[in-house]
Amino acid sequence: MLLIEAWQFILANPGRFFGALATHVALSASALALAIAIALPTGVWLAGTRRAALLAIAAANIGRTLPSLAVLALVMPLLGTGFMPSLFALTLLALPPILINSYTAVRQVDPDVIDAARGMGMTRAEVVRKVELPIATPVIFAGIRTAAVQVVSGAVLAAYIGGGGLGDFITAGIAMMALPQLLVGAIPATLLSLGADRLFGGLQRALTPKGL
Amino acid sequence: MKWFLNNWDQVLAALGQHIVIAFSAIAIAFAMSLLIGVWAARHEKVFRAAITITGLLYTIPTLAFLALLIPVVGLGKANAIICMVAFSLMIMIRNVAVGIREVPREVVDAARGMGMSTTEILMRIELPLALPVIVAGLRIATVTVISVAVVAAYVNAGGLGTLIFSGISNDYAPKIWAGALTACALAIVADLSLAQLESWLRHRAD
Numbered sequence: 001m002l003l004i005e006a007w008q009f010i011l012a013n014p015g016r017f018f019g020a021l022a023t024h025v026a027l028s029a030s031a032l033a034l035a036i037a038i039a040l041p042t043g044v045w046l047a048g049t050r051r052a053a054l055l056a057i058a059a060a061n062i063g064r065t066l067p068s069l070a071v072l073a074l075v076m077p078l079l080g081t082g083f084m085p086s087l088f089a090l091t092l093l094a095l096p097p098i099l100i101n102s103y104t105a106v107r108q109v110d111p112d113v114i115d116a117a118r119g120m121g122m123t124r125a126e127v128v129r130k131v132e133l134p135i136a137t138p139v140i141f142a143g144i145r146t147a148a149v150q151v152v153s154g155a156v157l158a159a160y161i162g163g164g165g166l167g168d169f170i171t172a173g174i175a176m177m178a179l180p181q182l183l184v185g186a187i188p189a190t191l192l193s194l195g196a197d198r199l200f201g202g203l204q205r206a207l208t209p210k211g212l
Numbered sequence: 213m214k215w216f217l218n219n220w221d222q223v224l225a226a227l228g229q230h231i232v233i234a235f236s237a238i239a240i241a242f243a244m245s246l247l248i249g250v251w252a253a254r255h256e257k258v259f260r261a262a263i264t265i266t267g268l269l270y271t272i273p274t275l276a277f278l279a280l281l282i283p284v285v286g287l288g289k290a291n292a293i294i295c296m297v298a299f300s301l302m303i304m305i306r307n308v309a310v311g312i313r314e315v316p317r318e319v320v321d322a323a324r325g326m327g328m329s330t331t332e333i334l335m336r337i338e339l340p341l342a343l344p345v346i347v348a349g350l351r352i353a354t355v356t357v358i359s360v361a362v363v364a365a366y367v368n369a370g371g372l373g374t375l376i377f378s379g380i381s382n383d384y385a386p387k388i389w390a391g392a393l394t395a396c397a398l399a400i401v402a403d404l405s406l407a408q409l410e411s412w413l414r415h416r417a418d
Contacts, residue, residue: 002283061403062400062403064355065355065399065400065402065403066359066396066399066400067358067359067362067363067392067395067396067399068274068359068362068363069359069362069363069373069376069392069395070359070362070376070391070392070393070395070396070399071392071396073376073379073380073388073391073392074388074389074392074393076380076385076388077385077388077389149271152273153272153273153274153275153276156273156274156275156276157274157275157363160377160380161380167275170275170276170279171366173279174279174282174287174366174367179282179283182279182282182283183279183280185276185279186275186276186277186279186280187276187280189273189275189276190271190272190273190276190277190280193271193272193273193276194268194271194272197271
């Protein structure tokens with residue numbers, strides 16, 4: 001049966017498999033971390049501006065519609081193949097959802113609540129820390145969750161530009177019509193993606209303040 | 213740029229294939245989601261089940277999904293279309309169901325009071341009022357499907373991805389540019405057009 005053959009393939013090639021898995025996780029985690037580091041503070045900051053925000057959000061909305069493989073492919077003539085170009089492309093893909101959600105999350109905090117906090121004597125920094133961010137957290141984490149799934153899925157495609165990862169088994173499997181190898185790539189990639197979704201979904205719930 | 217000008221017919225052919233499979237998938241998903249969405253709008257359990265299953269499908273990486281379908285349906289357009297329909301169903305079923313559920317109860321009650329049948333209410337009240345939300349879902353689904361279609365070239369479904377893959381394997385950048393930029397342009401045009409439609413529908417509903 002195909003599943004058994006796939007399992008045997010892993011047993012016969014542990015180095016290759018775990019190497020690819022490690023690369024996949026490394027690519028995904030790094031891209032997500034970078035995207036969060038860039039987009040989250042920017043989104044929060046943009047919520048306080050007007051003109052800059054409109055431009056940035058419009059750009060992000062366009063960025064969100066771009067086909068993942070197109071973005072990965074466009075990076076190749078510019079940065080070549082390998083881990084770093086893939087990381088660059090995946091980070092780009094992860095930026096829009098986090099930026100848009102961070103911005104929206106802070107914007108939609110009820111002004112009355114902020115007024116109340118100011119009335120209680122909080123400084124601007126305290127308002128951001130104790131009121132705005134906690135209320136904004138669920139929406140921000142929803143954005144991170146979306147980005148995480150996108151990045152893990154995108155990392156599968158990184159195989160096309162030499163980024164390594166589980167996509168290598170899928171492309172090899174298709175090229176050679178070797179179905180077990182195909183599954184060795186496809187099933188773990190799917191499980192990773194589902195896992196990431198579960199993980200960030202759980203974090204989202206855990207970090208939602210009790211009042212919401 | 214020169215390659216593009218000399219071979220625009222190739223790009224156009226790929227674009228045509230791309231639009232055909234994308235459109236077919238969206239049409240199928242739209243029809244299915246209307247049926248399932250209306251059903252889900254009326255029954256809470258169906259709603260939850262539909263959201264859970266299609267939500268799971270949506271999380272599967274595109275290339276993995278296409279690959280997993282190969283032992284079942286082989287290569288080709290059918291493979292791609294099944295994958296695209298599966299991805300579209302989540303967002304569209306949810307939006308159809310949510311859109312219908314958001315129609316104010318008083319409006320439905322008034323219609324029933326006027327003697328309209330359930331079908332009439334659905335066709336003349338609920339669906340038209342739900343249209344902005346439905347189109348919002350259609351918009352996301354369309355962009356998703358265009359993205360999947362790019363990858364689907366690898367399982368012989370044709371489309372703009374063929375230019376990209378050819379460019380990558382031959383290390384020929386102009387083909388990559390042509391394929392990737394056209395795909396991006398297609399996605400942007402589709403998204404903006406549907407955004408306009410959604411906006412127009414919302415203003416009309418007010």
